[in-house]
Amino acid sequence: MSSRNHAQWTAPPKLSKGEWVDSRIYTDQAIFEEELDKIWKKSWIPVCHESELKNAYDFRTVTVAREPVIVVRGKDMKVRSFLNVCPHRGNMIERRPSGSFREGSPSGTPRHMTCMFHAWQFDMKGRCTYISRQEEGYQDRLKKEDVGLRELRTEVYFGGFVWVNLDDNNPMTVEDWAAGSLDCLRSSLDEEPLEIFHYHKAIIPCNYKLWHDTNCEFYHDFLHYHNRITGFNDAYFARKNSGFNNGHINVGSFEVQYDKYQGFHSRETLSFPHLPPNHWYMVDMFPGVNFNLRGSALRCDLMTPLGPDKVLIEFRGLGLASDTPEERQTRVQHHNSIWGPFGRNLHEDLLAVTAQGACMHPAAENRHILHARHENETIHDENGMRHYYEEWGRWLDRSPSNPDHAFEAYQIPDPASEGQRASA
Amino acid sequence: MSANNTSNNVVIVEQIKSLIYKTCLNQDDLNWGDWLDSCDDGFEYAIRSYSPEISADMTYLSGNREHMRSLVDMLPKHNSDHSPLKRHCTVYDVQVAEDGRSATATTSLAVYQTLLDGINSHVDAGSSHLFLVGRYNDRFSISDGQVKFAEREVRLLNRRLDKGSHYPI
Ligand code: FES
Ligand SMILES: [Fe+2]
Numbered sequence: 001m002s003s004r005n006h007a008q009w010t011a012p013p014k015l016s017k018g019e020w021v022d023s024r025i026y027t028d029q030a031i032f033e034e035e036l037d038k039i040w041k042k043s044w045i046p047v048c049h050e051s052e053l054k055n056a057y058d059f060r061t062v063t064v065a066r067e068p069v070i071v072v073r074g075k076d077m078k079v080r081s082f083l084n085v086c087p088h089r090g091n092m093i094e095r096r097p098s099g100s101f102r103e104g105s106p107s108g109t110p111r112h113m114t115c116m117f118h119a120w121q122f123d124m125k126g127r128c129t130y131i132s133r134q135e136e137g138y139q140d141r142l143k144k145e146d147v148g149l150r151e152l153r154t155e156v157y158f159g160g161f162v163w164v165n166l167d168d169n170n171p172m173t174v175e176d177w178a179a180g181s182l183d184c185l186r187s188s189l190d191e192e193p194l195e196i197f198h199y200h201k202a203i204i205p206c207n208y209k210l211w212h213d214t215n216c217e218f219y220h221d222f223l224h225y226h227n228r229i230t231g232f233n234d235a236y237f238a239r240k241n242s243g244f245n246n247g248h249i250n251v252g253s254f255e256v257q258y259d260k261y262q263g264f265h266s267r268e269t270l271s272f273p274h275l276p277p278n279h280w281y282m283v284d285m286f287p288g289v290n291f292n293l294r295g296s297a298l299r300c301d302l303m304t305p306l307g308p309d310k311v312l313i314e315f316r317g318l319g320l321a322s323d324t325p326e327e328r329q330t331r332v333q334h335h336n337s338i339w340g341p342f343g344r345n346l347h348e349d350l351l352a353v354t355a356q357g358a359c360m361h362p363a364a365e366n367r368h369i370l371h372a373r374h375e376n377e378t379i380h381d382e383n384g385m386r387h388y389y390e391e392w393g394r395w396l397d398r399s400p401s402n403p404d405h406a407f408e409a410y411q412i413p414d415p416a417s418e419g420q421r422a423s424a
Numbered sequence: 425m426s427a428n429n430t431s432n433n434v435v436i437v438e439q440i441k442s443l444i445y446k447t448c449l450n451q452d453d454l455n456w457g458d459w460l461d462s463c464d465d466g467f468e469y470a471i472r473s474y475s476p477e478i479s480a481d482m483t484y485l486s487g488n489r490e491h492m493r494s495l496v497d498m499l500p501k502h503n504s505d506h507s508p509l510k511r512h513c514t515v516y517d518v519q520v521a522e523d524g525r526s527a528t529a530t531t532s533l534a535v536y537q538t539l540l541d542g543i544n545s546h547v548d549a550g551s552s553h554l555f556l557v558g559r560y561n562d563r564f565s566i567s568d569g570q571v572k573f574a575e576r577e578v579r580l581l582n583r584r585l586d587k588g589s590h591y592p593i
Contacts, residue, residue, distance in 0.1 A: 052478050060477075097477045199478045202586045205543070225501040263487075263494035316478075332483050341588035342471060342485040348503045350587040351542070358544040 012368065012401075017410045018386055019372035021400040025389075026207035026369075027362045031396070031403060032308040039287045039395050040065035042170055044177045046161035046289055046302060047071060049316065050079060051195045053162075057101040057111055057124065061094055063304055064166055069152065070094050070113070071162055072101070074124035079156050081164045082126045082149040086115040093122070093149075113149075126151050158182050158291075159189030159318070161300070181248035184281050185293055191273035194298065197332055198317025200341050202350060206357025208288050208303040208311040209392075214349055215282070215290045215301065216249055216384035219373060223352055226344045230257045230264075239379040247286030247391030249384040253279040256294065261344075267334050270296035270327060272320070284384065286391055297335035308362055315339065315346070368401075374415050386412060437518045439571045440529055440564055447573075448511040451592065456496035463489050464565045464572040471593060473558075473580040484580070485592070492592060504590040505542040509555060511535050511593070524566060526574065531560040533578070535593060542587060556593060557581045 013020050025031055047062040048071060059072040061084055070084035070093065086093050093115045101111055101124070108114025112121040112129060121130035126149035131138070153165040157174040204211065214220060218239070221227040235254040243249050255278045258264045268277035272293060275281075283291040288303030297317055304312040317339065319331040338345045360367070371389070373382040389400040393407035443462060450458040460467075470486040487495060513533045520527040537555035539548045558580035565574045578593045 098479055196478050197480065198482055199475045199480075199583060200473075200482075200484070201584045202588070203584065204586065223503060225498070225503075262498060263491050329483075329486075333486055336483060336485055340484045341585035342590070342592070343588070344498075344502060344590070347505065347588045347590055351503060351505055354543055354587060 010365070013370065013372075015370070015372045016412050017399075017401055017408075018390065018412045020368045020370050021389055022403055023360050023364075023367040023369055024403050025392075025398075025400055026210060026360050027308050027364065027366075028403070029308050029362065031398070032207075032305065034396055034398075035287070036065040036305065039392070040166075040305065041067075042165070042167040042395075043287055044155075044163045044165045044172070044174050046158075046163050046300065047081070048162050049194065049196045049300075049318065050156050050160040050162055051193075051318075051321065052098060053079065055100065055102075058098070059094060059101060059113075060098045060162075061096065062164075064164060065305075067166060068092050069164060071154070071164070072113070072124050075111070079154060079162055080125065081152045081154040081162070082122075083152065085150070086117065086120060087128070087147040087149065088115065088118055088120050091115050091117040120147070122149050158186065159194045159298070177246055178285070179245035179248060181244040181246075181250050181283050181285060182291070184250055184252070185283060185291060187274040188272040188293060189298070193321040194318045195321040195323070196316055196318050197328060198335055198340070199314065201312060201314045202341075203306070203310065203312050204350060204354055204357065205309055206311060206353045207308055207360065208305040209388075210353045210356050210360075211301070211303060211311060211313055211349075212284060212288050212290070212388065213371075213385050214353055215292075216284045216388060217380075217382055218251065219380040219382065220349075220352065223348050224345050226261050226264075226338065230260050233257075237379060241377050241379060241381050241384050243383060243387035247388050249284050249387055251282040251284075251379065251384070253281045256280050264337065267295035270331055270334070272296070272298065284388075286388060292339075294338070295334070296331050297339075299335065299339050309357060309360070315341075376414075432524065433520045436520050436524070436527065436566060436569075436571065440518050440527055440562075441515045443564075443571055443573070444513065444515055444529060444531055444560065444562065448513055452508070452510050454591075456493070456592070460489055460493050460496075462573055463576075464574050465489065467492075467573055468575045469578075469592065470576075471578040471580060473583055475583050477583065484585075496592065499590055502590055505540075505587055507537050507540040507542045509535050509537055509589070509591055509593070510552075513560065520566075526566060527564045527571070529560070529562045529564070531562065533558050533560055533593075555589075556585075 048060045052060050053073045056075050062069050068084035071081045073079050084093050093113050104110045105114050107116040107119040108121050114121045119132045123129050128144040128147045155163045155174045163174045239254050240252040271277050278295045280294045290301040292299040300316045302314045317335040336343050371382040371385040375381040377383050393400045397407050399405045399407050447459050467489040469492050471484040474481050513531045515531045517530040535556040536552050538552040561577040563575040564571050
């Protein structure tokens with residue numbers, strides 16, 4: 001037991017490969033660019049919820065891997081998405097976060113997306129319907145059919161989330177992509193329509209994976225007084241942390257004792273369909289999505305990486321569309337008391353990753369970040385992060401513990417289960 | 425209907441303004457007890473914001489007086505950003521009800537945060553930035569010439585709140 005000098009501090013940990021990562025994966029600009037290209041542009045991302053576009057001609061604008069994207073609901077009520085980029089001179093077509101194309105805009109007519117710059121117009125299927133002074137300028141060299149919008153693969157799936165994929169060539173559906181990781185929540189989310197009631201965002205000076213890691217590991221419940229006092233019992237420590245294909249994980253449920261926290265109460269009466277009272281499931285999807293159902297309220301975090309040391313995190317809260325106003329108010333309070341911007345837990349999580357970010361400046365010396373806990377794949381096991389980084393290494397062909405080296409699959413010994421076998 | 429010009433109401437209006445300003449000072453100094461003691465038994469508190477992203481009115485925090493009291497009582501058990509907040513406000517309008525038993529006030533609000541332990545204190549501590557922008561929409565009960573908070577809505581414009589805060593606003 002002693003402190004360490006520089007050589008000892010920088011020496012690789014005496015742990016198996018895969019039980020630690022090099023902090024460069026959280027700081028390096030070149031790795032970051034590669035992640036956008038090889039991972040974020042090829043993954044299914046739930047960019048918003050269908051209740052954000054309830055009516056025909058409603059739209060929502062987002063960004064995926066630096067690409068501006070617009071999600072629109074057509075006259076046929078189908079949700080489609082396009083690059084929010086004009087084929088003429090590359091202007092952003094729609095600047096508002098959300099709205100409706102039912103009304104005309106200063107440069108355009110109703111029921112069309114209009115690029116304000118030179119007034120080209122597009123319908124809800126992405127077809128160009130109008131080019132100003134077309135014949136005068138283009139004669140017959142360029143036609144409307146040549147300049148449709150770039151449509152993106154889009155699915156509404158899993159309780160009404162709108163998923164977008166920038167990669168036309170990935171044959172997977174969202175269901176294939178989820179690889180079973182969402183099954184624990186599907187009956188609760190698909191039973192009846194959901195509705196969004198909460199949105200806020202944070203831009204945090206840390207790498208997006210640090211937020212995802214924090215969502216994947218529950219060992220950090222030591223950070224949260226609320227979770228310690230309402231959790232930490234045998235059922236909590238028995239919660240399973242399971243890996244699925246494509247880098248996703250989920251964390252099994254148990255009954256949270258909300259009334260153990262002063263001023264808080266059971267959430268039993270407003271449980272989501274098919275969810276036992278006060279239960280709590282969590283799904284973390286590769287590369288940076290989280291679904292979190294605590295009894296009465298669903299939270300979804302979506303990460304938009306902005307740089308190796310900067311991430312936009314959007315926090316959504318959802319309830320049942322059938323809620324009465326009183327039910328909704330209670331649901332919202334349940335959500336906010338823990339997960340709102342002034343809630344007990346979210347602030348603590350964001351403080352912790354900000355402090356990690358402050359220790360991982362892009363030019364700082366690289367460090368070893370340990371993901372080495374083994375507890376039979378239960379709640380404080382760090383298998384969730386190990387599972388994620390194995391997938392990450394495969395996609396980038398880089399070793400997470402030595403990112404200049406090619407990825408090699410490795411078998412991580414599981415001392416916890418070996419110990420159990422030995423004592424059995 | 426209001427009757428702000430009677431001499432009695434002029435006194436009430438001044439009391440209300442003074443209570444709003446004093447509450448800012450109390451909250452800035454983390455004197456939560458003094459604030460909650462100036463609220464009546466049925467007090468309701470909420471932080472709300474309209475989101476043009478999801479086209480919905482949202483509640484970010486809410487509770488009655490006892491809920492708010494237990495929330496601030498529990499703060500020492502929580503890990504928090506302790507960067508102090510300074511509330512700068514101007515009371516724009518006070519309306520006293522005809523019967524003189526209640527009043528409402530609209531107050532413009534800006535909240536500044538001076539970093540202490542939120543990021544890397546060596547680099548960032550001591551720098552101030554605008555944290556929140558909004559309004560207080562307050563309702564008061566008046567009895568025996570005494571004014572108490574009956575309801576406070578903090579109506580924020582912000583939807584980007586970064587690390588957020590454990591402090592009521
Ligand atoms: S850039 Fe869009 S119409 Fe010219
Ligand atoms: Fe947490």
